[in-house]
Amino acid sequence: MSGKFPFTDVKEGRYYTEAVAWAYENGVVLGMTDTLFAPEAPVTREQLVTFLYRYAKLTGADLTAGGSLEAYPDAGRISTYAAEAFAWAVEKKLVDGMGGQLVPKATATRAQVATILLRYSEALG
Structure with a gap:
């Protein structure tokens, strides 16, 4: 190190x-x-999408965050540091919510991580 x-x-x-x-x-x-x-420590959903957003930036991917979070009633619970990353993840269809909510503070389950990684791979290669 x-x-x-x-x-x-x-x-x-x-x-x-x-x-x-x-x-x-x-x-x-x-x-x-x-x-x-x-x-x-476990990783939250907002931490996960932020890691992926920063990694995408590192690889030169398109970071246009045109996704709207207005449809999600809990969008206001997203930490400031993760808001742009969540908008980007919604735009790229990496996340689509759970029961109509983003639940940003919830722990990302192994199934959610696998699904989001697959979607990332399909959307950004």
């Missing part, structure tokens, strides 16, 4: 250490705080 790696809870030699370092150095993840990554 480079000297700039800030996360004190990501220890050398763990199976995810290199991946977290790469994702941080490339702007895909920022951490829970300036010094904590929380590698064992």
Whole structure:
């Protein structure tokens, strides 16, 4: 890891250490705080779409966020940092809600992650 790696809870030699370092150095993840990554914590739906949005930016994908969140009554619950990413994910049809809601703070299930990754692959290759 480079000297700039800030996360004190990501220890050398763990199976995810290199991946977290790469994702941080490339702007895909920022951490829970300036010094904590929380590698064992579950990921929320808004965190997941934000990771994918930042990764898409890294790869030069079209980040036009023309998707409207108005149809979702819980759109106001999306964290500020994730709002643009969620609009983009809706536009690209990576997410389409759960029972008419986006549920941004909910933990992303393994099935949801697999589905969103498939949709990402189909939409952005």
